[in-house]
Amino acid sequence: MKAVHRRSSGARARPRAAERIELRIEELAAGGAGVGRLSGEVVFVPATAPGDLVEVELDRSARPARGKLLRVLSPSEDRIPPPCRFADACGGCDWMHVRVEAQQAAHERIVRQAIARATSLSALPSVRVHPAPRPLGYRSRARLLARAERGEVRVGYRAPRTHAVVAIDRCLVLGDEIAPVVGDLPGLLRGAAGEGDILLARGASGRPVVELLWRGQLPPAVWQRLDERTCGGAWAGARVTLDGAREAASFGDPRPVILGADGLPLRLAPGGFGQPSEEGAAVLARRAAALAHLGSSRPPHVLELFAGSGTLSVLLARGAAPAAALAATGEGAASAVAATTAAAEGAALEAAAPASFTAVELAAEAVACLRQNLGGRGLAGKAVEADADQAPIPARTDVVVLDPPRGGAPGAARAIAASSARVVVYVSCDPATLARDLGVLVRGGFEITDVEVVELFPQTSHIESIVRLSRSRRAAR
Template identity: 65%
Template sequence: MSELPDLLVGATGEGDVLIAAGAGGRPVVELAWRGELAPSTWQQLDQRVAQGTWAGARVALEGVNRPASFGDPRPVIQGADGAPLLLSAGGFGQPSEEGASVLARRVHELVWLDAPSRPLHLLELFAGSGTLSVLLARGPNAADAADGEASLASFVAIEQGAEAAACLRENLAARGLSGKVVVADADATPIPPRVDVVVLDPPRGGASGAAAALAASSARVVVYVSCNPATLARDLALLTASGLMITHLEAVELFPQTSHVEVIVRLARRPARAAALS
């Protein structure tokens, strides 16, 4: 991307430039700018996308409600299933595709651990563009369903961002997977009575609203993915007080040499008899 300095000639102010691989492996550029961009910047963006040098670009100017887009500015990474995974422009992506795959595969394993002999209703909150969804919507692996009983009855994903939800639908459709994608605030979504398992991967602020809804629900298993131990501890206190027990707590190192870490927690609801005896 040696052309980036030329792109910003004549600009005033400051900003951030994010570069990723997009459609066909060509670059996509996300420019968040606080200040003014020169006319030549807009002309170069248009030309590079029109000529096919870049797959797309998006410019978000401070004070402007809607970013300007050129071509298809959405990044494409390798999903946990080995197929291309489309992300929303400017959306969240893990720093390591390999690490993200390890995380997604482990979440999938924990969802189907000790699954009962009936089809499960699965709900995913804060689904994003589908990093976890493309595995969850498949149902159990062959090993999980070796007895022929474990299966998926329904899959519903909740995501507040309309662009991310659109990517999620495309990612599921590209794999021939079924599932319902709902654009809504996952932290204010009631848990339907029939839901058996809930997976949630909230932002750093955690999911206090979702935790309260889960605590009041009849969900049998909760798999919580967190990038912030402080808000995770807050939410786990509410979940465990409701009768959910922590069965697994695991860390996945996606941010080497930093204080940040991804944590996966699996909780299972205590049987009524066990709860009464405790």
């Protein structure tokens, strides 16, 4: 379809009409947009699926060019009707219109391309994909936005590429334990002024816990309703942090609780990091532990960076000897967690139980939960409160496992490359920063042996991946 232009006949030129084009979408990009090409020029078009023929309004001022979807002229086989009535307006599930199998294929390709570009490796291991057990109703944690204006409270997610709140009364990707809370929140916040973030999670006995980070005013009635929901047993707990307040106010027990990968309850820090899916977190922990011990001929000394509350730690620490813990790193280092008797071990991990285990985490509340999760299982190890991206790698370290935030771990990557560690297991939620850090490790003498994608975020462009690296024989010599 040819571009349409308008010409001015007066002294002042009129604005040129928007350029409309037809475009075939070839693939999905990191960030969620579909990718088409116009005479070799790349055009990103959100809300499209691979194979779609679409009409778009072209914006060449952006780099790369962007297209606003006007209509789908011919849908591809990978496009499906989204099951959620809020899907078109809400920015939460940007791939709900894409077939699940196509989502997985896109995740795999994005990870592979990012790693290949950053490392300049022509050959990579095949990518193993772990599908999500449930494409809907899988989330045991969620983050929403609430805004109170002129007596109206809107609760939902941000609209794509804006700060506007798309109000919802239900969310199809939330699990049954926390889904009903969404419809309850506007009434709970009635009379409030301002806005805030709301973190939902599952707490003790499977009941909801709510973390409210509020920027504005909350009337006494809101506090009363929070007290009623926790004292009455509808919620396990709640915590409120007002902007500018020194301390948070807690009701009941606001700590999220998930079922750990070992089948035992795992406590998380209130408002802290946690994977969105309990089943997905278990798959991630099992794979990280298996890859960490893969090929071990002797019990390794294991160091975990960015350990959080211990989602991975409870499997990595199995069988570690209390007296063999690595030296503490950073300020605020804690003494080794005393262990009694080890819990019953899985055969595969028992055979490669670590000689020692040390976990490094910066958030104090997460470290407290980590110690409780290890100690409650009778697991030995050392929990160190320190900045994992700046922590030195102890000399005896054999295996380093890290699960950094979205910004990656550039400092840790440099330290690991300069260390004598033999194996690295890198868990990542961002292919770009993962690939950047892998480039450092590969140039430092490591080889990539395994690449895996765990579908923790079905219906979205977010990607969770695991990469295992081992020290090359040439570098080891």
